[in-house]
Amino acid sequence: MNSIYLEMDGVLDQLEAALLEERPLSLVRVGDGENIVMSQETVWTTEQVLQERWAIKANLGQKGLRLPNMQLRDEVAASLQRASIVGVLPRGDNTIKAPDYLKRPLTDMLFAHYGISPPLTCHACVNRELAQNPRFWQMLAGRRVLLVTRETEALRATLEREPYQLNIVTALPFDSYDQMQDTLEWIQTNQHTFDVALFSCGVNAVVLAERTAALAGKVAIDFGKANNIILKGRAN
Template sequence: MEEALERGRYEGGEMLLEQAVPAGFSSGDLTLREVIAAGVEALRPRLLPLIDAAGVYHAFEAALAEGRPISVVRLGDGELLALAHDAVYDAETVRREAPFLAAAGLVVPDHAARARLAEAVRQATIVGVPISRRRHFGQLLGPALAANGIDLRALRLTESTINYSLYQTGLLTRLLAGRRTLVIGNAAPGLAERLQQAGFAVTGVITPVRGFPDIDRVIGEAAAARDSFDLALVAAGIPAVVIASLLAAQFGKAALDFGHLADHIASRPPGQI
C-alpha cells in the first residue's frame, strides 16, 4: 500500500517537476510545493475571481430591492458528471463511477436533461464552482463546461458551498427576514416547519421533486404561486440548478440552489435553524 501511495505521489507530482526542469539543470533543493506556489503566483492573471458570501448576499438584496431576477446555482460532482456524460466521458463510465446520479435526479444517458442543465448554467446569475481539485470536481469543471459550449470565463462565479457559507455567516437569516419564501424539494416540508418555527414567512411548499421528469410540474406549481413569494430555496438534487434558473428567468424571482442544507436545517431542534 505504501509503495502504491509513493508511486502515486511521484507520478502525480515529482515526476512532472522532473520532466519540466530544462536539460542541464537540477531542481536542487526546490520542493514541489514551492514550485507550485510560484507557478500559481505567475498565473494569477488567469485565476478566476469568486464572489464571497457577503457579495452574494448583497447581490440578492439588490435584486430583491429592485425587483430584478437572480439565480444562484451550484455545480458539484453530480452536476459536472451529468454535464460530462457522453461529452467528456461515455455514459457507461459515468454510470459506473457515479452510481449516485440517479438518486440525485438524473438517469444517464439523458442528453435532453444534459442540454437543459447546460442552458440553466448559462442562464444563471451566479454559478457556484468547486474549490477541490479532485478528479470529478475542479479537474472536471473546465472540460465539462467546454463540452457543452459554456465559456467558464464568461460566468460570474462563487464557491459551490455558497449555501453553507451564507448559513454559517448569518447572512441567510438576514436574507430571509421579512421575505416570503417558497421552499422546493423532498426535504421542503421539514425545512418549512423549522423556518416557520424560527419566525420566517414560508408561503409555499412544493414537494416532491422526482428528478428531471418533475421539473415542468414544479415550475407549473411555482407559476401558480408566483405572486405569493419573493425568494425560493430549491433543494432538489441536480434538477435544482434548472429549477432555480427557470424561476429567475421566467418569473423574475430570486432563487437559491439550497442543496443538503435543507436536510441539515430540517433536522435541527424546533425553533432553531
C-alpha cells in the same frame, strides 16, 4: 474562466440588491453530480458515466434523477450558461467527498466544451455557508418564501420557527426529474405569490433555480444540502 469570484459578502450583496430591487437572480452550483450529468456523451461515454458511484446511486433512486438523461444534461448546461452566479469548486478543494477527477478538473473540461463562462462565480458550497449566516436569514425576514424539496414538512416546520422565522408561503414536494415541467408551470402560474425560492433537489435545482429567475423574475437559490445543515446540523 474569466469570471469575477465573489466571497461570501459579495454573494450576499448580490442577493440583497436583487431582493430590494425586485429583479431576477439565480444562484446555482456545480459539484460532482452536475459534472456527471453533463459528461454524458460529451467528454465521457455513457458507459463511463454509468460506472461512477454517484450514477449508480442515482439509478437506485437516491439522487432525484436516473441516467442516462440527455435532456437533463442539456438543460443543466443551458441553465449554467444563463445563471447570474455559478458556484464552482476551487482547484484542489476538499469540501465535498468526491474523487478529485469528478470536481474542478471535470468542470473546466465541461465549461470549455459547452462554452460556459459565468459572469460571477463563488464557492460551490456557498449554500452551506448561507445556511449558517445570520445576514442571509435577516435578508429573508418578511419575504414570501417558496420552498421546493423532498423534505417539505420537516424543513418548513423548522424554518417557520426560531431562529429563522421565515414566511414560507408554499412548500412544493419535489422528488424527481419527472416533476420538473409541472413544477416550473406551477412557479410561472403562481409567480405573484412569492419573492424568493429555495431549491433543495439535487442536480434538478440548477435548472429549477435558473428557470425560476427567468420565468418568474424572482431571486432563486440552489440551496442543495443546506436543508441537512438546518435539520441535522451537518451537510451529509
